[in-house]
Amino acid sequence: MDLPAYVERLRSGAPPKFPADANSLQFAQKLDSQDSLRHLRDEFILPTKASLKKRALDGSIPGETKSTVNGTNGVNGAETEQGIYFVGNSLGAQPKAVRDYVNAQLETWASVGVNGHFTDMGQSPLVQWQDMAEDCANKSADLVGASPSEIVYMSTLTVNLHMMMASFYKPDSKRHKVILEWKPFPSDHYAIESQIVWHGLNPEESMIKIEPDDNYLIPTEKVLATIDAHADSTALILLPGIQYWSGQLFDIPRITAYAKERGIVVGWDLAHAAGNVELKLHDWDVDFACWCTYKYINAGPGATAGAFVHERYGKVDFVDNSESPSYRPRLSGWYGGDKRVRFNMANTFVPTPGAAGYQVSNPSALDLASVAAALSIFNKTSMRDLRSKALVLTAYAEHLLDQINAETDAAKPFFKIITPRDPAQRGTQLSVLLREGLLDDIAQALEQNGVMCDKRKPDVLRVAPVPLYSRFEDVWKFMQILRGALGL
Ligand SMILES: Cc1ncc(COP(=O)(O)O)c(C=O)c1O
Incomplete structure (x- = not known):
């Protein structure tokens, strides 16, 4: 075969x-x-075997020969193997493109200084700094199965979970619980717990953890049964697409549909799923999702993270031509503001339509250069x-x-x-x-x-x-x- x-x-x-x-x-x-x-x-x-032993920088890049004895920098063939x-589930390997993209960013900054915000440089793989997050979103449609306008690159994973929960976790006296799994990545646990406390609630009452079977796995039926048991009192279900410890891939479409039919908001942490499995976030009708870019996406340690917000939450409506549009409440900052008016420095927040309107700060162009480079490799395949x-x-x-x-x-x-x-x-x-x-x-x-x-x-x-x-x-x-x- x-x-x-x-x-x-x-x-x-x-x-x-x-x-x-x-x-x-x-x-x-x-x-x-x-x-x-x-x-x-x-x-x-x-x-390489040799580079893994390195404890001081010497200007060499694994696989590239610097100078040399026998063309191998004096190290024998087995060592340069x-x-x-x-370990790409922890930190992805470095794409060669990252160096080119980062160098392009450094040359742009050195050459045109502040004008880099608004200048598209010829011969550069990068767009102007203003548009870099959008460029990364454009490169990610196939990666997460969403329209680019539903994708935003900003901050880091845990920060984005908080930002999303700020908009999507709206506990009231009836619905206040968050359903999660028994062994979430600690940062997710802390984020959920602290959101609950932030709202003046008690985690003992508001955190519902789904326990696994004897084999450490959580059958979909068990997730659905937990949803049923807490259907009227749950505000949010937040699960990992892939559980970091067991490697279990959850049935995202089935769980999402089931929870939503019961009026529960559905968020997914896709740290271990993005760039690893096929996702169709828009079609699956997920409310929001967050992922980091340093595992399967290979953008480097701590690189800028991604988030998905379904298109229905990105709408910006100018009712009766009013200057103050209506939009889903969120924690805002100037980079979520529509870039056509962002630099007017007015104090009426007009969000960019779509997920981009959930941005807060001016993103790091250096970081986004790395993300864009990493995503360019995904764009060579599917x-x-x-x-x-x-x-x-x-x-x-x-x-x-x-x-x-x-x-x-x-x-x-x-x-x-x-x-x-x-x-x-x-x-x-x-x-x-x-x-x-x-x-x-x-x-x-x-x-x-x-x-x-x-x-x-x-x-x-x-x-x-x-x-x-x-x-x-x-x-x-x-x-x-x-x-x-x-x-x-
Ligand atoms: C499932 C999951 N959630 C959250 C995090 C924390 O990510 P960050 O430090 O980028 O916020 C990680 C990091 O590995 C993770 O695997």
Whole structure:
């Protein structure tokens, strides 16, 4: 079977059925040779075994030869070999374009100073600073399945969750609860808890946490049952598209529709879903969503985040030609103001229609340069194609992991994959719950072999073969290193 056939099987819900020789370099390389996205790996700088050991800057960029002995900067070939970067669920690898975009921004600023706000520079990949957030929104329609006017790039993820809740969490004496899941990323927990307290309410009464089953997963039915149990008293449901620890992908359309039918506002934290799985936020009728850009989107640590606001909340109505329009209340600042009148410095707030009207401050052009560069890579492909490759990459990793476990005493497996076995209920990441006491040795072996993947103490390894820059060969090599660490 070839790669497109595996994609088709996985998309139709059938098991992939890898052949007997799947655990071989030849098989992995065969799939890589059939991968129509393999050229995208060249768009990224991946750490090498040598660069991972770097503790001081020396002007060198991994993969680029500086000066040299044997063309390798005096380091042997094994050291300049690219590492295995399976940690894009935490921080994505650096796109080469980032350097060009950031340099363009620095040259613009140095050359024309303040005029950069309103000057489109020829030969630049960037638009004028005023329009950079909008440019990033334009580049993101396929990424999240929304019209660009429903997308805004601003601030950071937790700040945006607060900004959205300021507009969308409107507790009253009847509806005051927020439904969340048992193990939200701590920042989400703090944000929700503090919003509740900010409104003078008691988190003990207003926070409803959905508990998982014994296998750490939350079935959709359980989410729906929780909605039913609190339907009349819930103001907001805020869940992760993909749960960061288990890797579970929630049924966003079904949960959204169910909650909305019961009058509940629906928000999603898409930190682990954006750039990872296909999303159709507009069609799914999501009210709002927020995501960071430093994981699967690869814009760099702490880069400017994204948010979605459904078009019905972005309307700006000038009733009877009044100068004061009506619009959904929000926390405002001048950058949410319509740019045609923004610099009039008048004190009547006229929001930009759409999600852009939820902006507050002048965004960092340096940061947005990085986001625009990262998004430009997504524009060379589609989320559908990326997801197709990811389905097979992750299924291949799962298959090889299962083979490892099959080689040990069934009563005492090395690990358990806690991410859903159903490919439709997960993204790229597999969370591997290790037998107690194994994590440190495995982490050390991975590190020594130039593998980057995420460890969550005490026992979870999160493995994310991101399709933009990962190969089937990397998955196979990773498994050989893991086997070595387990003494196989
Ligand atoms: C699910 C989730 N929510 C919130 C955050 C916090 O993001 P930030 O520090 O950008 O606000 C993270 C960061 O990794 C996350 O994974």
